[in-house]
Amino acid sequence: xxxxxxxxxxxxxxxxRQVTLMCHQTWSHxxxxxYRQDLGHGLRLIYYSAAADITDKGEVPDGYVVSxxxxxxxxxxxxxxxxxxxxxxxxxxxxxxxxSPLHFGNGTRLTVx
Amino acid sequence: QKEVEQNSGPLSVPEGAIASLNCTYSxxxxxxxxxxxxxxxxxxxxxxxIYSNGDKEDGRFTAQLNKASQYVSLLIRDSQPSDSATYLxxxxxxxxxxxxxxxxxxxxxx
Numbered sequence: 001x002x003x004x005x006x007x008x009x010x011x012x013x014x015x016x017r018q019v020t021l022m023c024h025q026t027w028s029h030x031x032x033x034x035y036r037q038d039l040g041h042g043l044r045l046i047y048y049s050a051a052a053d054i055t056d057k058g059e060v061p062d063g064y065v066v067s068x069x070x071x072x073x074x075x076x077x078x079x080x081x082x083x084x085x086x087x088x089x090x091x092x093x094x095x096x097x098x099x100s101p102l103h104f105g106n107g108t109r110l111t112v113x
Numbered sequence: 114q115k116e117v118e119q120n121s122g123p124l125s126v127p128e129g130a131i132a133s134l135n136c137t138y139s140x141x142x143x144x145x146x147x148x149x150x151x152x153x154x155x156x157x158x159x160x161x162x163i164y165s166n167g168d169k170e171d172g173r174f175t176a177q178l179n180k181a182s183q184y185v186s187l188l189i190r191d192s193q194p195s196d197s198a199t200y201l202x203x204x205x206x207x208x209x210x211x212x213x214x215x216x217x218x219x220x221x222x223x
Contacts, residue, residue: 042201094211107155
């Protein structure tokens with residue numbers, strides 16, 4: 001089915017481990033984004049990408065790494081997970097014009113113990 | 114100053130009433146504005162978008178934009194229990210990035 005899918009839906013990992021959250025979209029949207037959502041902070045942008053091989057930092061990039069070798073995939077890696085990275089992570093995509101809406105995946109709930 | 118601010122709520126309204134949600138933004142150059150609804154445990158879903166000054170209506174929802182005042186609002190008429198959710202205001206700030214407000218939680222009392 002067309003859309004944007006994230007995996008896994010739930011993940012529990014230990015402090016210090018590396019974990020990768022996957023995101024795949026079938027719309028061929030130019031732009032892809034990673035947000036985290038925490039109580040009291042709302043949605044905060046971690047990283048975004050304008051096209052394959054073009055990525056840039058958002059407001060809370062520390063501790064995260066992204067790549068975009070193909071237009072449809074935008075994985076997010078936590079190189080050494082910390083408890084403060086316990087959150088719900090949303091991947092999103094949009095076309096490359098200002099009035100296009102953002103479309104969200106179903107989210108990944110990550111718990112770092 | 115935060116890029117997008119919403120009235121914090123929570124907002125409780127009786128069924129059938131009008132729920133009014135407000136949002137202000139700091140970047141005068143912003144051109145597109147969106148309202149998302151998020152049910153608990155779910156991802157945000159788009160309910161309204163607005164780009165020009167004035168009102169835009171879609172069913173029971175009306176979005177209002179005033180660029181001079183840097184203000185955007187959402188009215189929900191004839192509120193239903195199914196409207197109980199958190200409403201997120203989003204503003205296209207630059208480089209196709211959307212900045213979100215913290216959200217307003219609405220509860221519709223039956």
